[in-house]
Amino acid sequence: MIHLLLIAEESLASSQAAALFASTDHKIIRKDNFEACSSLLDSGVFDLLVLPSVDLPKTLTLLSSIRASARTVPVVLLTTEASAEIEQRAYAAGADLVLQAPLSLATFTRATRSLLTVPVRSSPSTPPLPLPGPAAAPLATSALEVLRDFSRVLSYSLDHKLFTQHFVLKLREILSVNRIAIFLEAMPAATPAAPDGRGKDRLTCIAAVGIPNDLLECIELSRQSGIGQQITRSGQILRLDTETAHPFPAENFKIRREFEILGCQAALPINDRERILGVALIGGRVTGSPLDNTELQLVYHLLEELGLAVKNSWLHHQLAASHQLFSDVLGANTSGSLVVGADLSVLHANRAFLRFLHGEERVKARLDFSELPAPLAAALHDLAEKGRQADPFFLTSEKNPGRTYRISLVPFPTADRRLPQPAMALVEDYTQIQAVQRAEIEASNLKLITLIAKRFAHEIRNSLVPLSTHHQLLDTDYDSADFRESLKSALGRETGRIQRFTEQMLFISQPAYVTDEWVPVGPLLREAFKQASRSLGKEGRLEIAGEQDDTAVRIHRASFLHALEEIFLNGLQENPSDGRLQVSLATEADATGAPRLSLRFRDQGPGFTSENARRATEPFFTTRTTGVGLGLTVARRILENHAGDLAVLSRTGPDSPDIVINLPLL
Secondary structure (H helix, E strand, C coil): CEEEEEECCHHHHHHHCHHHHHCCCEEEEEECCCCCCHHHHHHCCCCEEEEECCCHHHHHHHHHHHHHHCCCCCEEEEECCCCHHHHHHHHHHCCCEEEECCCCHHHHHHHHHHHHHCCCCCCCCCCCCCCCCCCCHHHHHHHHHHHHHHHHHHHHCCCHHHHHHHHHHHHHHHHCECCEEEEECCCCCCCCCCCCHHHHCEEEEEEEECCCHHHHCCCCEECCEHHHHHHHHHCCCEECCCCCCCCCCCCCHHHHHHHHHHCCCEEEEEECCCCEEEEEEECCECCCCCCCHHHHHHHHHHHHHHHHHHHHHHHHHHHHHHHHHHHHHHHHCCCEEEEECCCCCEEEECHHHHHHHHCCCCCCCCCCHHHCCHHHHHHHHHHHHHCCCCCCEEEEECCEEEEEEEEEEEECCCCCCCCCCCEEEEEEECHHHHHHHHHHHHHHHHHHHHHHHHHHHHHHHHHHHHHHHHHHCHHHHCCCHHHHHHHHHHHHHHHHHHHHHHHHHHHHHCCCCCCCEEEEHHHHHHHHHHHHHHHHCCCCEEEEEECCCCCEEEECHHHHHHHHHHHHHHHHHCCCCCCEEEEEEEEEECCCCCEEEEEEEECCCCCECHHHHHHCCCCCCCCCCCCCCCHHHHHHHHHHHCCCEEEECECCCCCCCCEEEEEECC
């Protein structure tokens, strides 16, 4: 049985060393801290001490304290990050073994087997030999130093020029060469403008060491000639080897000239694993010895990483520029905009939104979600947390009294459509828009009232003219039988006209009637036709064809009769000489398959033109000099209250109807 002491809180032990608790060969004792087990360590009961780590500096301090108290117990340090630097620090603090967590039981058993074979107890007079460090300590130390030095370059990773300059300085120090120059193509445009193809052919020096600045200002490489062309075509390392007669195409003397001007001996491509971004030129060693192929190969791969870093820097620059452009657009927008993240933190609020929230006197630079009006905050919360889209709504601002704002919410779904999600609120000042709408409604109402007054005044005046004429002749001609007959006819005709106007207005203004009676349609048609003929004072003839005229429909009798009378009046007025009207009845199915009764009306007049058919049911539309143009409007409204419809058609053939009404039979 192996006795193992684990110093860690329960949550940390479960996450990093859970596999050890399943072992039947280990006796695990867990303590929260070192103070709780210091006396046990002195007893020498434990074969191994396991120390999980989250905060490395704190753990190393604890390790030093443990090692000072218990020198003989092997210590195994568990860390979630494995690197040579961490191992060196852990070994220096007294660890005997460093393992990466979480680990399996088999891995732990094999790794600690050698520690368990080493005597962990011995007499004080013969102290145990220290465990040997890693075999490649000098090499590891050298690699760590290089890694440490290059890690300093990372702080400049968002600026490709500074990044490259520090890269060149460190590369020169490692290679011990007299000069290095980095030539790159121009950075892509930050905005999505049309790219300039010529800009990618010119390679400009962005970082150099050991070469005079005035010389660098005067020289550029090109993809169309010299070193730039050869590197772009081949993608291979190019060397100026004085012992070789033809190190590159003999006819391309420009390559040799560029090497000589810059004082370099090798040119290497800088690529991003997709294409070549530029060229690196390297001089000779300060000792005069040449660079060997192994070194150049390593530099080649290092420059590839540089190319990737440069590309990422360019992409970041483009992203930042696009973000700034988007922010400028939102900021300049006269409508307010607010963008919140998935955690409801305010990511953006333009000045228009801040003015809506705080008024003109105080425009804050920063905004918190808790400052939003309650209706807006609740709607944004529902959209971000629950994905519940709210319809546009209106708000008033306490800081801007008398103004009304329209709020629209826009979600920004994530790629995997998971919630919560970012969202944006758009705030539009609707005060002027509502004022214009109210003005338009008032103007429309005034126009309608004017039209109603004009039409009714005209019709009532026409009705009053014959009555007024008879009134003037009443004293002198009353004894005449012809006068009395004319007066009787005028009173009946003109009062009937005025009564019809009032009934039209009542049918328009009153709510829908209850259709509570089943009545055969034939008698209704004949009764309505008779009333229409009486109103006009002329004889007519009604012809009913098609289905049986005893087909029953469910109606409100008074209103339905009035609608039929309006249709018959319209037809009789179009037939000054022939008062014959035709009605065809047919039972058919509507679009849903439900049965309905179709009534098709045709008079002996010329019919409706296409324009008049389109406008026939508009209020106050008429083609005659008499009437107010409400007849078919009232008829359509009554039929719609009966769940039916009315259509006015222009004729397409000899049997085409002028008006068609449909009524349900259920």
